Amino acid sequence: MKTRWTRIDEVRTGSVNSEDIFDPYSFVLLVGKGTVIDSKTLQFLKKRNVTWVPVEEESDEIEKDLTLEAESAIAQSSQQMLVPDLPLILSDEKYHLSMDRFHDFASVILETGVANLTDIEDLSNDIVAEVIKTEHSILNFMTDIAPGFVVKHGINCAILAAAIGQRIKQPWHYLVQIVKVALLHDIGLIHATKEKSLFYVENVLKQFAVTPIDRVRAHPFLAVKLIERMNPTFLEPDVSRGIVHHHERFDGFGFPLGIQGKNINFFSRVLAVVDAYDTLITKVDGKSILDPYHALKWIIHNVKGIFDPDIVRAFIDISGLYPTGTIVRLNDGRIGSVISRGDRTIARPILSIEGKEVETENESGSYIVEVMGIDKMEKSRRVE
Known part of the structure; x- marks a missing residue:
């Protein structure tokens, strides 16, 4: 399974929530991972101003390639610094x-x-x-x-x-x-x-x-x-x-x-x-x-x-919501490492993708659909 972030108006009842959903203001847990979403859940989330919902989606062949690409990105970051090519918080x-x-x-x-x-x-x-x-x-x-x-x-x-x-x-x-x-x-x-x-x-x-x-x-x-x-x-x-x-x-x-x-x-x-x-x-x-x-x-x-x-x-x-060093996948398939939070919002970070700096705030059609975390990498190794 993989996660697809879906606008709440487009979420179908019967979908399975693939990540914990928190209140965007109080950080209270609203819906736990693995919950089957029904109409009452959707109505509840809308009242709490949730606009995007992570839902499970069947994996495809592309998923394996993306996982390997993300694993490579994480391996490159697994050195002494959180992100090796980025300046430290102090000089x-x-x-x-x-x-x-x-x-x-x-x-x-x-x-x-x-x-x-x-x-x-x-x-x-x-x-x-x-x-x-x-x-x-x-x-x-x-x-x-x-x-x-x-x-x-x-x-x-x-x-x-x-x-x-x-x-x-x-x-x-x-x-x-x-x-x-x-x-x-x-x-x-x-x-x-x-x-x-x-x-x-x-x-x-x-x-x-x-x-x-x-x-x-x-x-x-x-x-x-x-x-x-x-x-x-x-x-x-x-x-x-x-x-x-x-x-x-x-x-x-x-x-x-x-x-x-x-x-x-x-x-x-x-x-x-x-x-x-x-x-x-x-x-x-x-x-x-x-x-x-x-x-x-x-x-x-x-x-x-x-x-x-x-x-x-x-x-x-x-x-930001995606701290420095987080490996993410965008909706267009690109995978990058977060190097900073965005200037205007905590949800649209600045990424390093293939050595280039990408400000997701300035790419209106690009958004994060998945975090390629350590736990996901370990699971993929066990499956293989």
């Missing part, structure tokens, strides 16, 4: 320098438990300065974990968090604080995941951890304790709470305290979104859990459950 030099600086900081923390916090202060300000200068819709960054997950993840989350903060018009001081939270939120993992760590660290973990799982779940507390031991006044109260509560959920079912909704620290709510996105697209053994489109789709699906809708909306304003 290449600044990005790698930031990675090196944070790697040095984390290495010292691992070895001694004590590092120079001025390095984090300076790095946070430098990242904010760079993000403000960039085109935020081009979310191209590292997905491999070569320098270590905590390092790569910290830098990527810091960049994305700063971009969201700027999108919702936070002042410079707040942007720097958001970046600090993003950089340091998982710093406790470098000790918590070890069977035995430094004496001081073990004493901290004993307060929270009984089992190996408890040790990992205690990493937000450990991060704050490590920083406070170096300098008790370095973290402002909001930053400390941002780190400690970054695993809280919007519905109140997170940890450690089960805080709900807007009562969760603002920095934590921002971090929850960028933490999930970067983790989902991170390559482990050369493969990501999800491609960018399906990672964003998963986040949208969990709005009001895990994530703050306002933060997700700000992230979508930056990324």
Whole structure:
């Protein structure tokens, strides 16, 4: 089966919905994948201002060729950067320098438990300065974990968090604080995941951890304790709470305290979104859990459950509905990689097709009919 996006007035009753359909304004799930569409469903979708519906269509011989073409496009993108031929969200030099600086900081923390916090202060300000200068819709960054997950993840989350903060018009001081939270939120993992760590660290973990799982779940507390031991006044109260509560959920079912909704620290709510996105697209053994489109789709699906809708909306304003690196097929059969969201709408991205930049906003007859995701590629391999 393949997906054909069809105008809602042209959808026949009895068609099968091939993708989850979300409310275009609130991101609430309206109709689940695999639903047989009847007249009531169509009427309901029209009332919710849904104009296009993904329906299943029988595959043909062309489908196999298109799948192979898309697989080739994905293979070319499966390098260290999300899209190898695209500039990074920060300049290449600044990005790698930031990675090196944070790697040095984390290495010292691992070895001694004590590092120079001025390095984090300076790095946070430098990242904010760079993000403000960039085109935020081009979310191209590292997905491999070569320098270590905590390092790569910290830098990527810091960049994305700063971009969201700027999108919702936070002042410079707040942007720097958001970046600090993003950089340091998982710093406790470098000790918590070890069977035995430094004496001081073990004493901290004993307060929270009984089992190996408890040790990992205690990493937000450990991060704050490590920083406070170096300098008790370095973290402002909001930053400390941002780190400690970054695993809280919007519905109140997170940890450690089960805080709900807007009562969760603002920095934590921002971090929850960028933490999930970067983790989902991170390559482990050369493969990501999800491609960018399906990672964003998963986040949208969990709005009001895990994530703050306002933060997700700000992230979508930056990324578009088809984030950088998404492989898509147009209605005319062309396959390309998304390199940026469009200037006027989140649903019509800028693509790279055979080395040429294509603005789908300016091609009135062209539109996306399918996302050629990692899961689809894996399924096609198993079938063959």
